[in-house]
Amino acid sequence: MPSATTPAPTAPAAPVPAPGAPPRPSAVAAFHSVSAATTVLLALVAIGAAIHEPVLIPPLAASAALVHSAPTLPLAQPRGVVVGHLIGAACGYAVLAAAGSSAWAAALAAGLTLALLTLARTPHSPAVATAVVTVLQSPAPARFVPLLFGSTVLLVLTGYAGSRIRRTAPRYPAYWW
Numbered sequence: 001m002p003s004a005t006t007p008a009p010t011a012p013a014a015p016v017p018a019p020g021a022p023p024r025p026s027a028v029a030a031f032h033s034v035s036a037a038t039t040v041l042l043a044l045v046a047i048g049a050a051i052h053e054p055v056l057i058p059p060l061a062a063s064a065a066l067v068h069s070a071p072t073l074p075l076a077q078p079r080g081v082v083v084g085h086l087i088g089a090a091c092g093y094a095v096l097a098a099a100g101s102s103a104w105a106a107a108l109a110a111g112l113t114l115a116l117l118t119l120a121r122t123p124h125s126p127a128v129a130t131a132v133v134t135v136l137q138s139p140a141p142a143r144f145v146p147l148l149f150g151s152t153v154l155l156v157l158t159g160y161a162g163s164r165i166r167r168t169a170p171r172y173p174a175y176w177w
Contacts, residue, residue, distance in 0.1 A: 032169065036162040037064040044151050053143050056133055059085065060151055062126035067159035071172035075123050076159070078173050082152040084124030088113045089148055092134025093141060106135040 025033070041057065041064055048054055063085070066076040074080065088109075095109035109131040117123060130148070156173070163172035 029166070029169065032162065032166050033068045036158060037061075037068040040064055040068075040155055040158040044154065047151075048147070051143075051147070053147055054137070054139070056130060056148060056151070059088070059126040059129035059133060060155065062129065063124070063152065063155050066124075066126070067155055067172065068162060071159060071163055072170050072174050074174075075125060076172070077175055078156045079175075079177050080117075080122050080124035080127070081156055082149070083120070083122050084117055084127035085130045085148055085152045086145070087116050087120065087122065088127035088130030089134050089141075089145055091116060092131040095131070096135050096138060101135055101138050103136075106132040109135045 041061055044060060063081050066073060067081065070076050091113040092109045095105050095112065099105040099108065110128045113128045113131040117127060159172040163169045
């Protein structure tokens with residue numbers, strides 16, 4: 001029998017279940033996300049072809065996937081998309097100037113970009129790929145940076161518009177800045 005000073009035994013806390021995979025989206029939601037991301041990427045390719053400047057399809061495709069398929073994640077928010085890619089390009093150009101174009105330099109640019117994204121509280125993993133592509137492809141900054149900026153703004157605007165077209169879609173962005 002417990003005394004007045006001894007606490008009564010308590011039942012062990014129930015274990016918290018581990019989170020599982022997210023629920024499967026409806027066919028309409030999946031079609032909406034995939035078609036919106038594909039449409040904006042095709043538009044970016046068309047713009048790049050019209051001005052004879054390659055567009056950063058790998059990192060921008062990853063950004064489009066985040067914006068259109070996971071619009072509430074911190075990685076998909078406008079600050080991360082736009083500022084993150086600009087930080088990635090800046091790191092890529094800085095490392096390119098200091099170390100040249102090589103796989104070693106690209107890896108260094110990726111790490112530097114990740115560090116700056118973390119310090120700036122601007123999470124966006126595709127921006128790391130922007131740094132890598134910048135080092136490996138050495139695009140002319142005067143054409144590349146404005147194209148990158150415009151492309152990221154277009155991704156954000158299509159995410160915003162796409163989330164307003166389907167009434168049951170999660171609203172994008174969750175926050176602007």
